[in-house]
Amino acid sequence: MDAMHLDAVCVFYPARVTYLTGFHHVPTERPIALVLGPNAYTALIVPAVEKEHAETIPGIDRLDVYFEYPGPEHPMQRLGVALAEVSAQPERVGADHDGFVPYWGYRGPGLSDITGRPPVDAEMLVETLRRAKSAQEIECIQLSCDWAARAHRRMQDSIVTGKTEMECYAPAAVESLAEMVREMPGWRPRGFSGNELPAMFVGGRSTAMPHGFVRGHGVQKGDVLVTGAGADIDGYHSELERTMFVGEPTAAQERAFDAMLKLQAHAIDTMSPGVPAAEVELAVVRLAHELGVSDEGFRHSDTVLITQEGRRVMTDYPRELKDLIIGT
Numbered sequence: 001m002d003a004m005h006l007d008a009v010c011v012f013y014p015a016r017v018t019y020l021t022g023f024h025h026v027p028t029e030r031p032i033a034l035v036l037g038p039n040a041y042t043a044l045i046v047p048a049v050e051k052e053h054a055e056t057i058p059g060i061d062r063l064d065v066y067f068e069y070p071g072p073e074h075p076m077q078r079l080g081v082a083l084a085e086v087s088a089q090p091e092r093v094g095a096d097h098d099g100f101v102p103y104w105g106y107r108g109p110g111l112s113d114i115t116g117r118p119p120v121d122a123e124m125l126v127e128t129l130r131r132a133k134s135a136q137e138i139e140c141i142q143l144s145c146d147w148a149a150r151a152h153r154r155m156q157d158s159i160v161t162g163k164t165e166m167e168c169y170a171p172a173a174v175e176s177l178a179e180m181v182r183e184m185p186g187w188r189p190r191g192f193s194g195n196e197l198p199a200m201f202v203g204g205r206s207t208a209m210p211h212g213f214v215r216g217h218g219v220q221k222g223d224v225l226v227t228g229a230g231a232d233i234d235g236y237h238s239e240l241e242r243t244m245f246v247g248e249p250t251a252a253q254e255r256a257f258d259a260m261l262k263l264q265a266h267a268i269d270t271m272s273p274g275v276p277a278a279e280v281e282l283a284v285v286r287l288a289h290e291l292g293v294s295d296e297g298f299r300h301s302d303t304v305l306i307t308q309e310g311r312r313v314m315t316d317y318p319r320e321l322k323d324l325i326i327g328t
Contacts, residue, residue: 094122
């Protein structure tokens with residue numbers, strides 16, 4: 001803030017509020033805002049439904065609770081009061097968005113309507129902090145990767161022909177979640193995503209789309225399956241995806257799968273400190289052209305940690321074709 005000559009920064013995006021305060025909440029149409037001021041001053045504006053929750057968060061200098069939105073007073077007016085309390089000048093107020101992010105039908109004035117000046121774009125002020133993970137954050141993400149792999153293994157072992165996707169993966173996910181609760185006393189999901197320990201897949205024609213939907217497809221021999229697994233560890237998540245086959249793949253599928261493996265390996269090898277993500281993408285595109293592939297659609301996804309020493313794949317799960325064939 002000092003380097004940007006700011007008196008205050010307003011934060012509206014839920015994940016950023018959580019990152020800066022530890023306040024996990026359920027985003028609704030009711031505005032929630034965080035104000036950061038001089039000398040580590042922190043003000044949090046919340047609706048009454050979040051009052052008791054917000055009161056448990058340490059380090060909040062000013063907790064401002066409004067009754068409801070919509071209501072007689074718009075919650076954004078409270079933001080003006082918080083900024084005045086730290087004597088923030090309108091031209092020295094930064095924000096990650098010009099007001100509360102529209103959600104569930106929310107409508108209201110922007111921050112610029114409250115201060116009379118457009119806020120300084122301070123989005124990267126928070127995002128720069130989030131990009132570099134602390135040792136504790138890395139530990140949470142690694143634990144998420146480990147549980148994702150365990151849930152994925154149970155899910156993969158549960159796939160049989162004749163059942164729908166949900167019939168295969170839902171019981172396995174519940175079993176993995178119960179295992180997590182037993183082995184991690186006190187664990188609980190953060191927020192309200194409903195995806196505490198997901199391990200699922202889509203099959204059939206849905207896999208032709210990058211983000212296909214489950215359609216109650218009965219798993220059949222010859223199907224391609226695209227899977228996904230993760231785990232919520234104190235609000236941190238990971239990504240593990242695999243392309244699998246029900247029965248032996250065709251020769252064309254084997255070639256496409258082999259190309260996909262080469263492309264992913266090349267992407268991971270290209271990752272290094274200071275290398276932009278766009279450069280990694282371009283390296284993959286160039287190799288894809290050399291291999292003569294474009295839109296075959298197979299994919300693996302892994303979580304990778306970049307350090308000064310290089311890189312480390314955090315998701316420990318088989319990638320080779322022989323390990324990803326479902327017997328029929």
